[in-house]
Amino acid sequence: MNNESSLVTGIVFLKSKSGKSLTIDKDSVISEKIEEYRPKIETLNNAIKILEKLGFTVAEKNFPLENLINLTITGKQALFEKVFKVKLHFEKRKPSFESPGGTVFYADGDLMIPQSMKDIVDKVVLGEPVEFFG
């Protein structure tokens, strides 16, 4: 079933300068090691261009690129399914003490990276909900 009105959120892991991968390394990344996982500025620029061309909104488009480790994208369900060759399902959550509520999307498999991005993107995953600790 399609949810046309809600936006899907994706997190884009970019390939790092060092070759290390945030999604593969078993080490839990802390500030002393984070520099090894930074992408090149050029990589960030190229990724933003390609993602926008594909139809996504890149949240960090106008942010200082030197502050970024990853990117987040939003788009409609149909766009995500078409670009990443995956089927999405969604769940509508009501507001609660712990959550403002909204729509959570799930994928029935890994999101496939399009050929145009394979050199610069490590992985794309869907956003996960968080809770207020209020």
Next chain:
Amino acid sequence: MSEVEKPKEPKVPEIVYAEAVVRPTKKEISLFKIPGFVTSKTIPDFLSESQLVNSAVQALQKEGFKVEFAGETSLTISAPPKTYEQVFKTSVIAQERPAIKEFGLETTATFLESPDTEMPGLIDVSKSVLADLLSGVAINEPMYYFANPFPPTKSYWHLDVPSDVSLGMNADKAHRFGFTGKGVKVVMVDSGWYRHPFFVQRGYRAHNVVLGPATSNPTHDEHGHGTGESANVFSVAPDVDFTMVKMNFVNSIGAFNAAVALKPHIISCSWGSDKRFRPLSAPDRALGAAVAYAVARGITVIFAAGNGHWGFPGQHPDVISAGGAYMHPSGKFEATPYASGFKSNIYRGRNVPDVCGLVGLPKRAQYILLPVEDNDYLDRNCSGGTHPNGDETLSNDGWAAFSGTSAAAPQLAGVCALMKQACRRLNPAYLKYILKRTARDVKTGSCHPRTGGHSAVPGPDLATGYGLADAFRAAIVARFRCIIIRPIPTPIPTPRPIPVPIPTEEEISEEEIQAMEELILK
């Protein structure tokens, strides 16, 4: 006692905001022509198919309107008055009419009208190119806060903002010494922020809300969590420069990135997920990396530890992890079983929390009475009942009692702001060190059973970390360190807690005082 202001000359503003109502698909009826009122039972008859809404959005944009927000029942649009006049072949005129503003002030307000319709505020669209898409356009009318800047008076033991939270965190003394957070930029990532009279009347400095990805309505906080918890920052550090980044609950990373882009000194987050064991999910790794990078760039990041959650990123080694201590009316404090305390299974050697703020008791921790947007989710759902099962406030008075570790994080952010004002060059790790060294040891009570129910004991423990943060001691030590010690030591030493009270067997001698003076002036 109300006052009466003199009426002013009405003026049409440069930008006019309105609600464009898209034609419903089910029936050929108009929201503006039906007899009676629309109710929750009849509203489905007035909804439109998404394709029609999309067409209306595009058509409005083509005619020069900005579509601010596409809601379920209307589109919020804005444009100069000339655009409305040209497109809808009407005129927009300003009228000054009687209105009652905040605090019962009887005065006038400017209302905008189209002379072609009888219904106040309605623009007839039938003569425009948008007639097939819209039922009508309703010009927004001025709205005034009903919420009171004063919290409601309640007989049960609770904390009011700012006074009781400031006192409980020992921030009042820091304020007397001139440490108020002035010049320190604090950003909070949360559900949004409403410009409640509590903030306005006290003159707190808050910028317009920055929208994180997939959010809207920057002037509203539909849930209430962000607005309420932000009062904890101002209670401890009243002069901070504050910005809220409104977050979509599945796009916390995007919102966190937006916070970092604002280049703050401090980021406070009162949310997370429950992660007891490895492996961290990919989104967790992304968020953890974003946090690590922010800290590497000198931003102090505070996360709530959780309320029975194995909070992530609350357990990330780079953050200041905020736990909970409960203060009784006597001033005594103890660990609270509402707050998390644990040894992380994900980061070796990482104990949570680092230090505590003020947090309530189970079952609902309705302990701090906080300002919220009237009639928002928390206002409605915390209200009524008999305390502790309800805060006994009204559901639309703009006040609600809630205080998990969500409250502790912004309180600690406030303490960090005081320290940062005292000494700008202190880095995040050193601020954490001073917080720990100067905290008030919590020796009784226990933390949440789900994370182990650990007991608070003399000295650092899993229930409360180094104890309840002390804003005054932290600010003074930060200032002292700034004066006498030039480089920040690396690695940061293990903090040796300063006891409360500091035991002295005899008076300090004149020799000792002179030695200290020479040390400071060295």
